[in-house]
Amino acid sequence: MVAMLAAVLVPVTSASGAQAPHRAVTADGLADLPAVRPVVDCARVTGLDLDGVTDAPVTISSATVVTTGAAPYCEVRGTIAPANTIVMRLPVNGWTQRYVQTGCGGLCGSAAINYGQASTCPVVEDGTVASATTDMGHQGQNDGSWALDNPQAQIDFAYRGVHVTSQVAKAVIARFYGKRPAYSYFTGCSDGGREALMEAQRYPDDFDGIAAGAPANNMVVQNTFHHAWNVLTNKDGNGDYILLADKLPLIHRAVLAACDALDGLTDGLLDDPRRCGFDPRTLVCVSGQDPSTCLTAAQAAVVQRLHDGATDAQGRRLELAISHEWGSELEWTLFVPKTQGETVASENFVTSFARYLAYPNAPDPDFRLSDLDFTVESFWKTVQSSSYLAAMDPDLGAFEKSGGKLLLWHGWNDQHISPQGTLAYYDALRETMGARTADRFAKLYMFPGVAHCGGGEGPNTFDVLTPVMAWAESATTPGRIVASNSTNGTVTRTRPVYPYPEVARYDGTGSVDDAANFVARTPSAHPAGDAYDWLGKRLYSHGYQTWCRVVDGRLVCRPTRTWLTEREGAA
Structure with a gap:
C-alpha cells in the first residue's frame, strides 16, 4: 500500500506546465491522490465510443474482471487499426489516478504488461495504477x-x-473512471527503452515521466555491425569459432584480479569498468602450461576485439568504443558458443533484422552475416536506410518544456546493448540542452554488475519508477536508488546507485553488503577518453530521424537532412 503521509505540502506542476494547488505527498514523494472508483461496469467498456480518439478506428474486443494479483482489475483487450493489440489493467476497487504504460523487448509482437524494474514501485505493487501495453502492430x-x-x-x-496506445488508454481511463489520469508514465527496457526515448523525442506530451532502461535507441547499428562483429570476429579462416564459452570464467577471474580493487573494495564488482586496463595477452599460455588455465594468442586477440567493438579494415570505429565492458565476461554466452556449430543469439539478431527491417522496401530473406560489409560506405547506407527506427535525437526541448522527467538507466555488464550507447546519448543530451537544463529533467543511473535489463552478479533488483513519479509529482529530485541481490527470497546484499557520474564508496564501517554503509563520491574525471569519437557520432543529433508513411504499398520516409551527401565529413 501507499506509504503513510509525510507532513509536507508541495506545489505540483503538471506536464502542461500549470501549477496545481499544494498537495500532500507520501514518504516516497508521491502525491497523495485519493482513490477513484469506476463509474461504469467493466463489461461495458466494450461498448465505449472511441471514435476520433486517435488516427484510426479502435475496437475493444473484451473487458473482464480478473481477481488474481494484488487487487482485482478490469482487463481490457482491443485493437487500434490496423493491427496494434492493446491490453489494459484498470483497478476496480480504487484507482489512484496514475497511468503506467510498459514497453516490450526484442522486436515485440506480443502484448503483455511487464513492469520490469518498476515492479517494486509501491503503487504498482498494490495494484492501484491503471496500466497498458501494446504489441506495436504485429503478432508473434x-x-x-x-x-x-x-x-x-x-x-x-x-x-x-x-x-496511439497512450491516446486510447487515456481515453478509456477517462470514460471508465469519469476523469483522466492526473499523471502518466512510461517504463521499459531494451526495445522498451528505445520506445521510451522515442516518446520523449517524438511525442513529448504523452507522459509526465519516463524510465528508459538499456535503450536500444541505436537499433540499426546494434542489430547489424555490433552483433555481427560479435560473431564474425570470433571465426577463423575455416569458419570455426576461436573462443568458446568454457574460457569465459577464466577470463572473468583474471579481470577481477586485475581491476576489482580499483574502487576500494574487492567485492566482485567494477563500479566503473572503463577504469579497468585489463590486457587479455596476460592470459596467453606459456610453454608447458595446462591449456585449460590459459588462452591461445588467437583467443586473447578475440577477447580484446570483443571488448573493443566493430571497426573497418582501417580501424575506423563502426560502433562506440567498448562494445562489451570488462567484468561482463560471464554474460558473453549471448555470442560466444559452448560448442562448434552452434548458432548464437547475436547471429539471429542480425539476420532477423537485416533481412526484413534494415533496408526498407528491399527485403533479403537470404541475407547472411557474411553479406554485411564492414566499410564506411556500408555503414552510412545502413544507418540512413532505417533511421526511422532510431531514437537518438538529444534535443528534448519540447519534453522539458512540457514538464517531463527522464530517468535513464543501464547495467554496466549488459551483454546485449553496450552501456556506451546510453552514456553517449546522455552526453549528447547535456551538450545539446546545456548541462544545467538537462540536470533539471534528466538523470542517468549506471548499475554495477547488472546484465541486460537485470540479472548479472551485481545487485540487480531496484525500483526506477518511484523516483520518476516523485520527481513529477512533488519535484523531488532523484537521489540514490538502492539495488539488491536475493537468494531464495532473502536479501543478501544492498548497494546504493547514485546519479551519474557519482559512484558509491564504502564509508569504512559496517557490512559491505549494506547500502547504509556507502556514500556518494564524484570522481575527479570520468575515464571516457575518446570513446564517443566514432563514425556515427553525429547520429546523436536533431534531424537524423525520419517520419514515414505508406505509399502504394511501400515505406516512404521524409528525411530532414540528406545524410548520404554529408557522410564525407565523417568518413
Whole structure:
C-alpha cells in the first residue's frame, strides 16, 4: 500500500506546465491522490465510443474482471487499426489516478504488461495504477518476417504503436473512471527503452515521466555491425569459432584480479569498468602450461576485439568504443558458443533484422552475416536506410518544456546493448540542452554488475519508477536508488546507485553488503577518453530521424537532412 503521509505540502506542476494547488505527498514523494472508483461496469467498456480518439478506428474486443494479483482489475483487450493489440489493467476497487504504460523487448509482437524494474514501485505493487501495453502492430514472429510486405507494421513498431496506445488508454481511463489520469508514465527496457526515448523525442506530451532502461535507441547499428562483429570476429579462416564459452570464467577471474580493487573494495564488482586496463595477452599460455588455465594468442586477440567493438579494415570505429565492458565476461554466452556449430543469439539478431527491417522496401530473406560489409560506405547506407527506427535525437526541448522527467538507466555488464550507447546519448543530451537544463529533467543511473535489463552478479533488483513519479509529482529530485541481490527470497546484499557520474564508496564501517554503509563520491574525471569519437557520432543529433508513411504499398520516409551527401565529413 501507499506509504503513510509525510507532513509536507508541495506545489505540483503538471506536464502542461500549470501549477496545481499544494498537495500532500507520501514518504516516497508521491502525491497523495485519493482513490477513484469506476463509474461504469467493466463489461461495458466494450461498448465505449472511441471514435476520433486517435488516427484510426479502435475496437475493444473484451473487458473482464480478473481477481488474481494484488487487487482485482478490469482487463481490457482491443485493437487500434490496423493491427496494434492493446491490453489494459484498470483497478476496480480504487484507482489512484496514475497511468503506467510498459514497453516490450526484442522486436515485440506480443502484448503483455511487464513492469520490469518498476515492479517494486509501491503503487504498482498494490495494484492501484491503471496500466497498458501494446504489441506495436504485429503478432508473434520475433524473427522480423512480420515486416515483409507490411510497411505499416514497420511504422507502428518504430514509433506509432506506443503513441496511439497512450491516446486510447487515456481515453478509456477517462470514460471508465469519469476523469483522466492526473499523471502518466512510461517504463521499459531494451526495445522498451528505445520506445521510451522515442516518446520523449517524438511525442513529448504523452507522459509526465519516463524510465528508459538499456535503450536500444541505436537499433540499426546494434542489430547489424555490433552483433555481427560479435560473431564474425570470433571465426577463423575455416569458419570455426576461436573462443568458446568454457574460457569465459577464466577470463572473468583474471579481470577481477586485475581491476576489482580499483574502487576500494574487492567485492566482485567494477563500479566503473572503463577504469579497468585489463590486457587479455596476460592470459596467453606459456610453454608447458595446462591449456585449460590459459588462452591461445588467437583467443586473447578475440577477447580484446570483443571488448573493443566493430571497426573497418582501417580501424575506423563502426560502433562506440567498448562494445562489451570488462567484468561482463560471464554474460558473453549471448555470442560466444559452448560448442562448434552452434548458432548464437547475436547471429539471429542480425539476420532477423537485416533481412526484413534494415533496408526498407528491399527485403533479403537470404541475407547472411557474411553479406554485411564492414566499410564506411556500408555503414552510412545502413544507418540512413532505417533511421526511422532510431531514437537518438538529444534535443528534448519540447519534453522539458512540457514538464517531463527522464530517468535513464543501464547495467554496466549488459551483454546485449553496450552501456556506451546510453552514456553517449546522455552526453549528447547535456551538450545539446546545456548541462544545467538537462540536470533539471534528466538523470542517468549506471548499475554495477547488472546484465541486460537485470540479472548479472551485481545487485540487480531496484525500483526506477518511484523516483520518476516523485520527481513529477512533488519535484523531488532523484537521489540514490538502492539495488539488491536475493537468494531464495532473502536479501543478501544492498548497494546504493547514485546519479551519474557519482559512484558509491564504502564509508569504512559496517557490512559491505549494506547500502547504509556507502556514500556518494564524484570522481575527479570520468575515464571516457575518446570513446564517443566514432563514425556515427553525429547520429546523436536533431534531424537524423525520419517520419514515414505508406505509399502504394511501400515505406516512404521524409528525411530532414540528406545524410548520404554529408557522410564525407565523417568518413
